[in-house]
Amino acid sequence: MKKIIILALFTFIYAQENDFLLKASLALKAGLYNDALKHISDSKKQENTNSEIYKIEGLIHEALDDRKNAIIAWKNCFKYSDNKELKKECKIHLKNLSIE
């Protein structure tokens, strides 16, 4: 019985995470950046070390002219990324965002 409950709990959490990302994708397609940001923040509550999620978050903040939060997101993207190309992209965005 215990195992079934644990399995059900894991399935629920996992499904929730997928659901948040699906909703974020749909919101991005519709150009609803604020909504997409909300769903991405929800998905980060489960897993907050995915650099790609921080990249999208940075792009959304830039599209919304929120320079301060865009810098935070790109810094996190740089921190959690192992990909050389993505790190380079982070540096370009951080450099441009630092220009007054």
Add this chain to the structure above:
Amino acid sequence: MRNSILTFILFFYFSCFSQPAINKNYNFKKVRSIEVLPINDFKDIVGSGKMVETSLDYNFLKYYFELSEKKNKKSILIDNSSNQILLLSCIITNYTESESIIIPYRDENRGYTETIVNQSREEDKKSNKKEFLASSTTKTHAGNIVQGSRIEYSQSRISLIFTLKDKSSGKIVWSKSSWYNGLDLQKTINMCLKESVNEIRKILK
């Protein structure tokens, strides 16, 4: 905390950005004006050149440059007392209005190694000696990757190459390439140009 911030700043400044190539013998302090040459469209994308051109005007104005347009010749006025004129050309090397990006979202369990060490002390009844016995067992758990959902979005990408040429001598005195990506095309162009215009501003100071 302070150390990590310092490391980040140092890494940021000493890493290889696309720094502009510059002729150090050229005196940028004597520049009278910069003539902006018309920007050609990228491949078959009609209007792409005009869009970059308009955004370039916006960025120069934002940095308090004085712009003039006479007989379809656009110039950035810098210092009337000087005599050198520079020609600014811009080539669009990439102009992607919208490209679809799909990121598979996965959960990676990197596994772990478990080592159990057993130690015991035994006494030999005949010799009355005490012996230490030690044994260890190592287990490696492989971990796994769970492929989850995916996130899908579209982004714009733009790449530009700028060149500054001295009008009278024909010498290329400055060149820079830059690229940028973003969710919105107009903002992507603006951000890409912002960096290059800022670099031009720095050399003219």
